Amino acid sequence: MTSELAALNEWVHSVARLTRPDRIHWCDGSEAENQALTQLMLETGDLIELNRHSHPNCYLHRSNPSDVARVEHLTFVCSRERETAGPNNCWMAPDAAHAQMDALFDGCMVGRTLYVVPYCMGPIASPIARCGVEITDSPYVVANMRLMTRMGAAALARIEREGRFVKGLHSLGDLDPARRFIMHFPEELLIQSVGSGYGGNALLGKKCHALRIGSYQAQSEGWLAEHMLIVGIENPQGETHYIAAAFPSACGKTNLAMLIPPAAYREAGWKVWTVGDDICWMQPGPDGQLWAINPEAGFFGVAPGTSAKTNANALAMLNRDAIFTNVAVTADNQPWWEGLDQRVPAKDWQGRDYDPANGPAAHPNSRFTVSARQCPSWTERAEDAGGVPISAIVFGGRRESLIPLVFEARDWTHGVLVGAAMASETTAAATGAVGVVRRDSMAMKPFCGYNFADYFSHWLSFEKAGARLPRIFHVNWFRKDADGKFLWPGFGDNLRVLEWICNRCAGRADAVATPIGNLPDPDAINIEGLDLDAGAMHTLLHVDSAAWQAELAAIGEYFDSFGDRLPPALRGEQQRIAAALAG
Numbered sequence: 001m002t003s004e005l006a007a008l009n010e011w012v013h014s015v016a017r018l019t020r021p022d023r024i025h026w027c028d029g030s031e032a033e034n035q036a037l038t039q040l041m042l043e044t045g046d047l048i049e050l051n052r053h054s055h056p057n058c059y060l061h062r063s064n065p066s067d068v069a070r071v072e073h074l075t076f077v078c079s080r081e082r083e084t085a086g087p088n089n090c091w092m093a094p095d096a097a098h099a100q101m102d103a104l105f106d107g108c109m110v111g112r113t114l115y116v117v118p119y120c121m122g123p124i125a126s127p128i129a130r131c132g133v134e135i136t137d138s139p140y141v142v143a144n145m146r147l148m149t150r151m152g153a154a155a156l157a158r159i160e161r162e163g164r165f166v167k168g169l170h171s172l173g174d175l176d177p178a179r180r181f182i183m184h185f186p187e188e189l190l191i192q193s194v195g196s197g198y199g200g201n202a203l204l205g206k207k208c209h210a211l212r213i214g215s216y217q218a219q220s221e222g223w224l225a226e227h228m229l230i231v232g233i234e235n236p237q238g239e240t241h242y243i244a245a246a247f248p249s250a251c252g253k254t255n256l257a258m259l260i261p262p263a264a265y266r267e268a269g270w271k272v273w274t275v276g277d278d279i280c281w282m283q284p285g286p287d288g289q290l291w292a293i294n295p296e297a298g299f300f301g302v303a304p305g306t307s308a309k310t311n312a313n314a315l316a317m318l319n320r321d322a323i324f325t326n327v328a329v330t331a332d333n334q335p336w337w338e339g340l341d342q343r344v345p346a347k348d349w350q351g352r353d354y355d356p357a358n359g360p361a362a363h364p365n366s367r368f369t370v371s372a373r374q375c376p377s378w379t380e381r382a383e384d385a386g387g388v389p390i391s392a393i394v395f396g397g398r399r400e401s402l403i404p405l406v407f408e409a410r411d412w413t414h415g416v417l418v419g420a421a422m423a424s425e426t427t428a429a430a431t432g433a434v435g436v437v438r439r440d441s442m443a444m445k446p447f448c449g450y451n452f453a454d455y456f457s458h459w460l461s462f463e464k465a466g467a468r469l470p471r472i473f474h475v476n477w478f479r480k481d482a483d484g485k486f487l488w489p490g491f492g493d494n495l496r497v498l499e500w501i502c503n504r505c506a507g508r509a510d511a512v513a514t515p516i517g518n519l520p521d522p523d524a525i526n527i528e529g530l531d532l533d534a535g536a537m538h539t540l541l542h543v544d545s546a547a548w549q550a551e552l553a554a555i556g557e558y559f560d561s562f563g564d565r566l567p568p569a570l571r572g573e574q575q576r577i578a579a580a581l582a583g
């Protein structure tokens with residue numbers, strides 16, 4: 001055995017001595033292994049087979065009703081110094097966190113199997129990719145990691161070659177929320193999670209590794225780990241622009257990543273290519289551009305609202321080889337959720353006979369897990385070791401008022417301010433109140449593994465000699481009228497806005513300069529064929545100076561919370577815009 005594998009082996013055995021599993025299983029990612037695990041989960045009830053005619057090889061998992069979303073208040077960054085974690089993270093001293101976690105892990109796998117899950121985040125051959133090993137006692141986690149990452153023998157071979165990997169230790173524990181913690185030790189490249197089997201808390205390659213530990217590594221190594229989709233927009237001339245877009249959880253990344261162009265655009269020859277729907281790792285190439293990979297291999301997407309009308313590509317990939325978590329089922333055992341169609345479900349997400357008095361049939365944060373290759377708009381470019389070049393970075397939030405449909409930052413520093421100042425209404429993707437506007441810088445509030453002030457400085461540092469950085473934009477698909485109805489049709493029609501963005505990148509579209517940034521000319525967005533309310537475009541592109549002055553003051557207060565660590569360039573930018581609005 002090489003010394004690299006010996007080190008991994010030693011770690012696995014030290015974990016086994018603490019957690020005392022009945023068995024240890026090293027995952028190779030094979031089909032035979034997956035079938036055996038599926039069989040086991042059908043026997044234990046962890047999985048329920050769905051209608052094998054309409055949905056072959058699809059399964060339903062019902063999680064513990066207290067364990068259905070990420071838990072930000074139980075998620076910690078345990079850096080040596082509190083200031084390294086910053087005001088944007090819960091912090092615990094590493095020694096205290098280790099003592100607490102060791103007590104919870106003590107004997108937690110008695111009677112269970114310990115699975116060793118080697119995985120690679122990104123194409124196996126990519127220099128931007130990074131490996132990890134997750135130890136877990138949940139076969140559901142193994143099955144999901146197999147879809148979401150490059151899991152098994154190939155990842156283990158890369159680990160053996162490189163000797164470098166992020167360690168993740170996960171146990172379901174007893175699923176009691178009082179004994180649930182998701183701990184990150186960035187200086188040790190270590191993640192420990194106990195008491196939850198849900199997505200981002202338990203599939204440690206995703207938010208824990210690819211974003212929290214990833215962002216920490218990216219800061220010291222000169223790259224970016226972001227909560228962004230990556231999509232290619234090909235125009236009728238065959239020119240493709242890759243766009244990376246950061247929207248908070250449940251704010252439209254999966255939908256935008258696999259958008260289907262409106263009929264007239266399709267007929268004209270527009271195409272949309274999906275590279276990623278949640279996470280983007282990018283680094284400057286020798287040509288000065290930012291090159292991006294999707295570190296994931298699958299989608300863990302929000303089910304409610306997914307329909308033939310809103311996201312036909314998603315529906316098309318969900319009729320085979322998929323895992324559904326906390327959705328409802330119809331009388332003939334097909335998966336169902338609110339917004340799918342007019343059928344009435346038979347059982348709700350908890351397996352009870354459906355009764356509207358109990359609330360939605362599918363949990364609002366119910367999800368599907370599926371291999372990215374099943375998406376009709378998926379592109380082989382997602383396997384490119386070097387990634388794809390990014391033309392535009394787009395920030396966006398869920399804001400019923402104030403924020404225009406689209407605007408463009410004047411330059412990189414302004415763009416970093418636009419990202420840092422982002423705010424959005426909270427959603428069901430995390431526990432807690434829904435619909436409350438909060439600052440969510442770069443959609444990374446729950447995911448940045450270090451102090452936001454240092455993260456903003458890191459973003460600013462990309463502007464240097466030779467850099468050919470993407471243009472930065474902000475969008476808002478969620479403006480509402482006085483009756484609470486969305487003003488913009490959204491979904492496929494968002495391509496109309498992306499068209500303007502691509503045209504700006506290619507130097508083909510005009511813009512109107514305002515204190516908050518550059519907005520499209522009123523007729524620069526193609527609204528042909530849309531049934532918009534009179535005045536909708538005016539409202540969507542209006543800059544309300546008084547309301548924006550209040551917003552800039554609020555952004556200034558938010559920046560105050562980072563004290564002296566805030567980069568002065570951001571403060572200067574905020575003051576400059578505030579003055580321009582007042583003037």
Ligand code: GTP
Nearest residue numbers: 249250251252253254255302304305429477490491
């Ligand atoms: P995470 O996986 O949690 O990171 O979420 P996400 O950002 O990928 O969000 P997703 O695309 O799954 O969308 C979440 C919800 O927003 C779904 O219910 C969608 O139907 C809805 N949604 C997405 N795009 C639009 C849009 O353009 N307009 C409107 N009104 N709703 C949208």
Ligand code: SPV
Nearest residue numbers: 070199200206207249429
């Ligand atoms: C999100 O909440 O942003 C998700 C789902 O993408 S989770 O994997 O739970 O983080």
Ligand code: MN
Nearest residue numbers: 227249250278
């Ligand atoms: Mn997400």
